[in-house]
Structure formats: structure tokens, C-alpha cells
Amino acid sequence: MDYRNKKILAPMVRVGTLPLRLLAAEYGADITYGEEIVDHKIIKCERRINEHLGSTDFVEKGTESVVFRTCDQEKNRVVFQIGTSNAVRALTAAQLVCNDVAAVDINMGCPKAFSLSGGMGAALLSKPELISDILTTLRRNLSLPVTCKIRLLKSPHDTVELARRIEKTGVDAIAVHGRYVLDRPRDPAKWNGIADVVSALSIPVIANGDVFEYDDFQRIKSATGASSVMAARGALWNPSIFSPEGEVSYEVTQKEYIRKCILWDNDIRSTKHTLRDMKSHYSSLEVPEWRAVVKSETTAEIA
Numbered sequence: 001m002d003y004r005n006k007k008i009l010a011p012m013v014r015v016g017t018l019p020l021r022l023l024a025a026e027y028g029a030d031i032t033y034g035e036e037i038v039d040h041k042i043i044k045c046e047r048r049i050n051e052h053l054g055s056t057d058f059v060e061k062g063t064e065s066v067v068f069r070t071c072d073q074e075k076n077r078v079v080f081q082i083g084t085s086n087a088v089r090a091l092t093a094a095q096l097v098c099n100d101v102a103a104v105d106i107n108m109g110c111p112k113a114f115s116l117s118g119g120m121g122a123a124l125l126s127k128p129e130l131i132s133d134i135l136t137t138l139r140r141n142l143s144l145p146v147t148c149k150i151r152l153l154k155s156p157h158d159t160v161e162l163a164r165r166i167e168k169t170g171v172d173a174i175a176v177h178g179r180y181v182l183d184r185p186r187d188p189a190k191w192n193g194i195a196d197v198v199s200a201l202s203i204p205v206i207a208n209g210d211v212f213e214y215d216d217f218q219r220i221k222s223a224t225g226a227s228s229v230m231a232a233r234g235a236l237w238n239p240s241i242f243s244p245e246g247e248v249s250y251e252v253t254q255k256e257y258i259r260k261c262i263l264w265d266n267d268i269r270s271t272k273h274t275l276r277d278m279k280s281h282y283s284s285l286e287v288p289e290w291r292a293v294v295k296s297e298t299t300a301e302i303a
């Protein structure tokens, strides 16, 4: 996988399932990350071909619960993001999916209590030896690209030192979310913090933070010198953000999203959660249309 000059759909829990990934790609996303999946969870799964949908499913053994669904169409651009705190488990998780995805990524930025208490996400940022162990283990044992996604540390010096250490593990690229662990999403992303990492490394750096419209892809690239750019909320609110032909209306992308959720039998909780995040950006949720969505028990009802 080439990480230069790419527009990338960021990993988003509950949101970055197959329908949103395919939609983002249709509008121009070159690489699409799946939602973070914790190693313990994927390790409990078995791979099944779903003849009916034409998908490859990773289903929790003994249940019908689909933990990760993908398809051939996205095989060359989908990135499987792992939540982990252990090199052996991360490798076991990656080996299970490695023939069906284009790359694997380790989440080192999630500040949520669930991740931190399990020693995952941003908890890794203060454990450089564990980071090296995980990334080196993956790099040595997998033939597909390995990356990680970090946040900024307290000082530019610390961030750059960590990034240099990560580069030494042989990873193919590093994504930098330009916020500190304690920052809120509404705090502005610090693009200069990303620029510091770009100047210090030779591997491609993927810049992430506050890309809300098509022109922002170029803006953040010029400001940071990064090789590629990753968008999360901007792409969730309107996946056509990736389109060089200009954004289409939210009503259109929402409809397309629901259509894909039906086609790929997306988990209803993921569909509702994603629609909620999309919708709340544009209007209050105190409207009859949204109340009807909340009550819906199937995607067909939502449609």
C-alpha cells in the first residue's frame, strides 16, 4: 500500500463499518479504516464467507454476531484497526484478518476510559517499549503493511522522540491526530504539532484533525508537509467530502448510506448510531423524523 497523496477515511467506532467505508470510497477516499476492534474480540471470531451478501464475515464463535464484515471490493484499501495492549494478541488478531485486508493499524490515540483501563489506545503512548514490542512483532511476522495512529504528547520534543522510535520499528506509515490526550474534539487540532513529526521522519505521515471540507485536505497538507490526510467527523457528517467534484447534499449522502446499510445488512445499532451522529450535526434530534428512526427496529423501517 502506498501512503503518499492519499485521502483517508479515519477509524471511527460503530461508524466505520462496511457501508460508510464503501460510500466514502465511491466519493474518492483512497484508503478506508475500519472501526477499532479490540484484539480479544476478533480473536474469538471465525471467518465465514457470506454467499448471500457476497461479504467475508468475522463472526463470534457460537453466535451470529458479526464483529467485522468486509468484501472483495475494498480488499486493496481497507485497514483493520486493532485495539491492543499485547504484542502476541495483536499478532493473533492481525493473522486472522490479514488475507482479507490491505493493512493493519494499531490504535494509540483513544482517550476513552474503556481503552485506557485496558492499557490500550492512548495508554500506550506512555509505554514506548510496549509500542516497540507490538509494532516490531507485527512487522516481523506479517507480509502486509503495518501502521499506528498516535496523538500529540505534552511537548513537541516528546512527540518527535516517540515518532522516531516508532519509525525504527519498520512501520510503513504513522497517522498523527493533532490533539493532546486531554483535548476535547472541539479544541482546535494543532497542525504545527503534526508538522514537527513530518520534519523529523522519513516514512509517510498521515495528518489528522479538523478536515471538514474538500479544500482542507490541501490546507493541512501545505501546513504540515504530511504525505496523506485523514478525515473523521467531516467524513461522517458528509462522506462526499472526499469528492473533487464538490460535496453533494447531506440528504443525498444519508439516503445512499441507508441504501448501503440495507444492501450489506449492517448492524442496526451501528446504522442508528451513525445516522444520529450525521443528523445531529445538521439539526436538533427533537424532530418527528428522528423520533421515528429511534423507534425503528430494522433498517427497512428507517428507510
Ligand SMILES: Cc1cc2nc3c(=O)[nH]c(=O)nc-3n(C[C@H](O)[C@H](O)[C@H](O)COP(=O)(O)O)c2cc1C
Pocket (backbone or CB within 6 Å): 010, 011, 012, 013, 015, 034, 035, 036, 081, 107, 108, 109, 110, 149, 177, 189, 208, 209, 210, 211, 230, 231, 232, 233, 234, 277
Ligand atoms: C464517532 C467517532 C469514533 C471514533 N473512533 C475511533 C477509533 O475507532 N479509532 C481511532 O483511532 N480513532 C477514533 N476516532 C478519532 C478519529 O479517528 C479522529 O482521530 C478524530 O476524530 C480527529 O479527526 P477529525 O478532527 O477529522 O474528527 C473516532 C472519532 C469519532 C468522531
